[in-house]
Amino acid sequence: MGKFQVIDHPLIQHKLTIIRDKDCGTKVFREVVNEIAMLMAYEVSRDMPLEDIVIETPICESTQKTLSGKKVAIVPILRAGIGMVDGILELIPAAKVGHIGLYRDHDTLEPVEYFVKMPEDIDARQLFVVDPMLATGGSAIMAIDALKARGGSNIKFVCLVAAPEGVKALQEAHPDIDIYTAALDEYLDKDGYIVPGLGDAGDRLFGTK
Ligand code: URA
Numbered sequence: 001m002g003k004f005q006v007i008d009h010p011l012i013q014h015k016l017t018i019i020r021d022k023d024c025g026t027k028v029f030r031e032v033v034n035e036i037a038m039l040m041a042y043e044v045s046r047d048m049p050l051e052d053i054v055i056e057t058p059i060c061e062s063t064q065k066t067l068s069g070k071k072v073a074i075v076p077i078l079r080a081g082i083g084m085v086d087g088i089l090e091l092i093p094a095a096k097v098g099h100i101g102l103y104r105d106h107d108t109l110e111p112v113e114y115f116v117k118m119p120e121d122i123d124a125r126q127l128f129v130v131d132p133m134l135a136t137g138g139s140a141i142m143a144i145d146a147l148k149a150r151g152g153s154n155i156k157f158v159c160l161v162a163a164p165e166g167v168k169a170l171q172e173a174h175p176d177i178d179i180y181t182a183a184l185d186e187y188l189d190k191d192g193y194i195v196p197g198l199g200d201a202g203d204r205l206f207g208t209k
Helices: 010-020 026-044 080-091 138-149 164-173 201-206
Strands: 004-006 050-056 061-067 071-076 099-104 111-117 125-130 154-162 178-184
Touching (some): 010 026, 026 201, 071 080, 080 125, 080 201, 099 138, 138 164
Parallel strands (some): 004 178, 071 125, 125 154
Antiparallel strands (some): 050 061, 099 111
C-alpha cells in the first residue's frame, strides 16, 4: 500500500483555516492555495533521490549532492487542480505540466476524457497529480487510470482536503500511489461536499458560482 500522509505543518494548518472561511475572497483564496501547495511540495518531494557530483567551490574540489532520478511533471485535474500548479512550480520550476479533464458519462458511466495533454515522456517522470479536494475519489481514480494507460507509473496524489471516503476509494483503486493531503476532514455530505471542507474549490478559485 502506498503512503497516506497528512502534511499538518502549523503554517499549512493556519493557511487552510484562512481559505476555509467563507468570507475569504477570490484573490486571497487563490494566493493561499498556491502557498499551501508550495509548502506541501517541500514534503512531497522529500524522497527525491540524490547522487554525488564533483564540483569546484572557490576553495577546493568537493563531492556534493544533486538531484538524480526522475524529473517531475505536475498534472492538475481540471479545473480546480490548476490552482495548485504555480505554488509547486515555485519549488520545482523545471517541472513540466500535463493537464487532464474528465467526467463520468451519466448514461454509460464510462469516463470521458475531454482534455488530456501530457508531456511526451510521462513514463519517465515522477507525476504529481493535483486536485484541491479528494471527495468521492472518482476524478482522482479516473485521472490516474488515464495516466497509467499512457505509461505513467510513478504517481503521487496531492490534495488540500480529503474525505475519508475518497481516501479509501483511491487506495482501493490504486494501492500503489502515495496520497498527501493537508487535512483529513470528517465526511461527505449528501451533495458530495466535504464537511467541514471549504465549499467548491473551483468556484472559489476562479470566482464563479
Ligand atoms: N469538490 C469541491 O470543490 N468541494 C467539495 O467539497 C467536494 C468536491
